[in-house]
Every structure is written in structure tokens, then in C-alpha cells.
Amino acid sequence: MSEQADVLIIGAGPAGLSAALAAAGDGMRVVLLDDNPLPGGQIWRDGAGAKVPDQARRLRDAVDNHAGIQRHAATRVVARAGSHALLVEDPEHGWVISYRKLILCTGARELLLPFPGWTLPGVTGAGGLQALIKGGLPVAGERIVIAGSGPLLLASASTAKHNGARVLRIAEQASLRAVAGFAAQLPRWPHKLLQSFGLFDGGYRPATRIVAALGQDRLEGVRLQRDGKLEELACERLACGFGLIPNVQLGQALGCALGNSAIKVDAWQATDVAGIYAAGECTGFGGSELALVEGRIAGHAAAGNREAARRMWATRARWQRFADALHKYFALDPALKRLAQSDTLLCRCEDVPYAAVAAHSNWREAKLATRCGMGACQGKICGGAAQYLFDWQPTAPRPPFTPTRVDTLMQLEEAAQSCSPRTCS
Structure with missing residues (x-):
């Protein structure tokens, strides 16, 4: 099974929703996927006890009612399936999505120390x-x-x-x-x-x-x-x-350069990899307002509508100043690096204490020697902590990026046999 998109967007938070509407409004065939069952990301998370803002509901309804947007919920990226294709999986099956342009809106997660x-x-x-x-x-x-x-x-x-x-x-x-x-x-x-x-x-x-x-x-x-x-x-x-960490793993796996531990983008929200854009908190934390305007810029730019993207620059600059203020005034005190004692667990999945990890010089060495980061969360918690505590940069993940079914992985072989020169590396 395969699917094609002019613009594929990973992440249905504020940045992803606004990117989808911008690209679809410019005539692109858009596929939007997210690993949560409902759109909105973490900031607009829905649920039995949630009160979703009106703005979020309007955006979600606009996306779901747009004929040019196909949204897949509870869907995760498993691996690359060529230079312009990704292998994805939902609770029922796996398939390959090929694309002309890709927008990463993978958000951020909490820094837990x-x-x-x-x-x-x-x-x-x-x-x-x-x-x-x-x-x-x-x-x-x-x-x-x-x-x-x-x-x-x-x-x-x-x-x-x-x-x-x-x-x-x-x-x-x-x-x-x-x-x-x-x-x-x-x-x-x-x-x-x-x-x-x-x-x-x-x-x-x-x-x-x-x-x-x-x-x-x-x-x-x-x-x-x-x-x-x-x-x-x-x-x-x-x-x-203790703040947020940009989710850069997929960007790293696709070869995108990082800057300040976030995916590095230019004025058009483009990464240094041709055809790949990024928006929202994976490019740096700044709140929903900044994510929304970055998503619109990325969506228009991916669709080739640079004039519409350029008109958003002033708004982005305004909210970027807010983000800069957040980073400046809520910078973490270095004393927080001394919260843990030698026997305090750093990796909860594998029961690895702080002292065992601190004895090594980099993340890869610590993983090999202690199994730190090799448990159920795959380093999402302890990796971020180690990055702050020891100034280590986690390496790019290897596929499959998440636990997956064997029949989904078999789609990679089928994709290799049937892909065109445009979608294969």
C-alpha cells in the first residue's frame, strides 16, 4: 500500500495544522499525520478533562473539512523509504507515503532532571x-x-x-x-x-x-x-x-542540521536538506503563536507561494521576540546540574544511577556501557537530561524509529522494488 502527497506534514499541533491549511490553500495535495489520536499537539491536547480553545477547534475543523487535506491520526514514522518517501504505521497497518515536500512539525517534550x-x-x-x-x-x-x-x-x-x-x-x-x-x-x-x-x-x-x-x-x-x-x-x-526540548530526532535521521539543539531553518522555514521544511517547537520553543505563524510560512513556502510566506515575516519576528524573552529570563541556573546524588537514577527504564552515566565522556559510550537510554522510552527522558547535565548531543536515531510490526517493515522491500527514480535514493 502506498500514498502520494505534494506536501507531507509530520505533526498536527498548531504548526502542523496551520501549515496544512496554508499549503492546501495554495492548491497542494496535503497529507497530515500525527501520533496522537486527536489533533492539537500537546498544547491543545483533547480529552475527557480538556477544554480545547476555540481557535484550536476552528483550525481542526478547517483541516478536517478541507478537500485537499488527508489527516492520519495515531500514525508514526517508522523509517525512510527512499529520498522522498517515508514508511509510516497506524494501529492497523503500515504503508509508504511519497512526497514532493516535507514539513516537520514534531514539537517538543519536557526536560525532566x-x-x-x-x-x-x-x-x-x-x-x-x-x-x-x-x-x-x-x-x-x-x-x-x-x-x-x-x-x-x-x-x-x-x-x-x-x-x-x-x-x-x-x-x-x-x-x-x-x-x-x-x-x-x-x-x-x-x-x-x-x-x-x-x-x-x-x-x-x-x-x-x-x-x-x-x-x-x-x-x-x-x-x-x-x-x-x-x-x-x-x-x-x-x-x-524545566522547560522544553525540541523533538529533533526525525530531522536528524533525515540529515537536517541542528542549531542550539533545534532543527536549523532559514527565513522560509527551510532546512539545509532540499525539500524539507520545519516549523514550531522542533525549531525552538516560543509558544503557540510563534508555531502558528511558522507553520503558515512553511506551508506557503513548500507550496511555492513565497509572496504569501514573506507577508508573515513581520508577525513571526514579533513572536520570536517573545520567545527570546522566555529564553533569556527563564534560563536554567547551573545549580540544577547538581540536583542528583550519585545513587539517584538517571535512566529510569534501565535503573542506571547518575554516577554510572557521569563516569563516561559521551552519550554513545554511556549507552554501550550502562544501557542508559536503551529502555522503553528510548532515551527520550534520560537523553534530554544527559544533554543538559553533561552537554552531550544524542546521535541520530536508527530505523526503525519506533517499535513496529514485521509486516510494516516488509513494506520497505516492496517500496524498493516499485519506487520511481523521483522517490528513491
Whole structure:
């Protein structure tokens, strides 16, 4: 089985949805796929406990009602199937999609750093808690502490409170001066300023960081540090996230160059690989507004409509300044690299402690010697942590990129036998 597209888009978050509408509006035949069952990405995640913004619903409906867009849900990229084709798989079967242009909108994931007790049941990422609640996790009456860095902490706290939880503390590692500096910039983006009023929480504490999660069989409390003083709070849940990491693995596998640990793009959102574009948080974290405009630029550029893409440059520059402010004022304190103790697990899948990984000089060597990053998550958690802690750059993944069925892999042989010179390397 095979499918053809003028423009293939990987990821149905804000960037992917807007890219699809832009390219389809320019007359392209678009295929949009995402590994989640519903579109919207992490920021607009749908579910039993979710309240999806009107903008997200309008975009999703526009995509689903557009005759020029074919959307595949719960679909993952397995491998390359030629220079202009990918092998993909959904819960039922695998097939090859050939394309003229490819747009990567693979988003980002949370940076989770190891600290004593972080593997206890009841400890999640800040965004992870949001996703669980949107998916229907009951938190009514639970005491929750949220720690780490960035505006996501406030958004996670808001979601928890709206679902009946008691948020005891929001521990932001950035200093009071940094947080005040960021707040002073918000009038430049009135929508963000208005949004911040709704997210304000009396339990917010800057210059505060997690020290340890406390408990035996599950989380019972947390230990925080502020101004050299320790504070312990009893709670049922701890949500801890230290910002976002661009999902660059597919881009790496396709040969795209990286810059600042994100996929490197030019003014047209084009990568250094001919025919491949990237947009949204895989090119650097900046919020949904930046992702939307980057997606539109990439969609128009991939369709050859450079004039429409160029008209979006000023809007992109405006939201890029917001992204720059986020990176500047919420930069991580190097002290966070010392949260883990020697026996703190760094790789939870393979039970590898921090000291065992720190004894090596690069990610590949650590994997070979300790199996760090070779478990169920395939380094998505410990790889990001090691990248921050040791300044290691994970290598490009080898196919298959995800666990897959044998009959799906057999499609590669069929594709090799039947592909045309345009779609084969």
C-alpha cells in the first residue's frame, strides 16, 4: 500500500495544522499525520478533562473539512523509504507515503532532571500532569506542588486548580529579578499580559527549587529550597518540569542540521536538506503563536507561494521576540546540574544511577556501557537530561524509529522494488 502527497506534514499541533491549511490553500495535495489520536499537539491536547480553545477547534475543523487535506491520526514514522518517501504505521497497518515536500512539525517534550525521589509514583512532569488531567485523571482534593521553570508551571497549576486540586506551591527556579524582568516585557504582547492575569497564583515563589521528593512506596511530600532555607510540604502529587526540548530526532535521521539543539531553518522555514521544511517547537520553543505563524510560512513556502510566506515575516519576528524573552529570563541556573546524588537514577527504564552515566565522556559510550537510554522510552527522558547535565548531543536515531510490526517493515522491500527514480535514493 502506498500514498502520494505534494506536501507531507509530520505533526498536527498548531504548526502542523496551520501549515496544512496554508499549503492546501495554495492548491497542494496535503497529507497530515500525527501520533496522537486527536489533533492539537500537546498544547491543545483533547480529552475527557480538556477544554480545547476555540481557535484550536476552528483550525481542526478547517483541516478536517478541507478537500485537499488527508489527516492520519495515531500514525508514526517508522523509517525512510527512499529520498522522498517515508514508511509510516497506524494501529492497523503500515504503508509508504511519497512526497514532493516535507514539513516537520514534531514539537517538543519536557526536560525532566533527576533528583532524589523523582521516580516515586505521584511524581510527573508539569506538562505531563496537564496531559493526564486533560485525559481524565481525577485530582479533586489532592495537594499538588509544581516545580521547575517557565510559564508552563502556571498553566499546569491552572489546569489542576480548575479540576479541583489544591496547588500548595509553584516553585520557579528563576530569580525574582528575572521573573520581574520578564513581566515588565509582557505589555509588548497584550494577549500574553492578559493571559498572565488569569494564571497568577498566590503560591508562586521565584528563586525556589526542588531538592527532593519524599516518601517510601509513593510520594508523601517534597523538600524545596529558597534563599538557603529548606521547606517541606506534604502532598499527593509533584509536577516538575524545566522547560522544553525540541523533538529533533526525525530531522536528524533525515540529515537536517541542528542549531542550539533545534532543527536549523532559514527565513522560509527551510532546512539545509532540499525539500524539507520545519516549523514550531522542533525549531525552538516560543509558544503557540510563534508555531502558528511558522507553520503558515512553511506551508506557503513548500507550496511555492513565497509572496504569501514573506507577508508573515513581520508577525513571526514579533513572536520570536517573545520567545527570546522566555529564553533569556527563564534560563536554567547551573545549580540544577547538581540536583542528583550519585545513587539517584538517571535512566529510569534501565535503573542506571547518575554516577554510572557521569563516569563516561559521551552519550554513545554511556549507552554501550550502562544501557542508559536503551529502555522503553528510548532515551527520550534520560537523553534530554544527559544533554543538559553533561552537554552531550544524542546521535541520530536508527530505523526503525519506533517499535513496529514485521509486516510494516516488509513494506520497505516492496517500496524498493516499485519506487520511481523521483522517490528513491
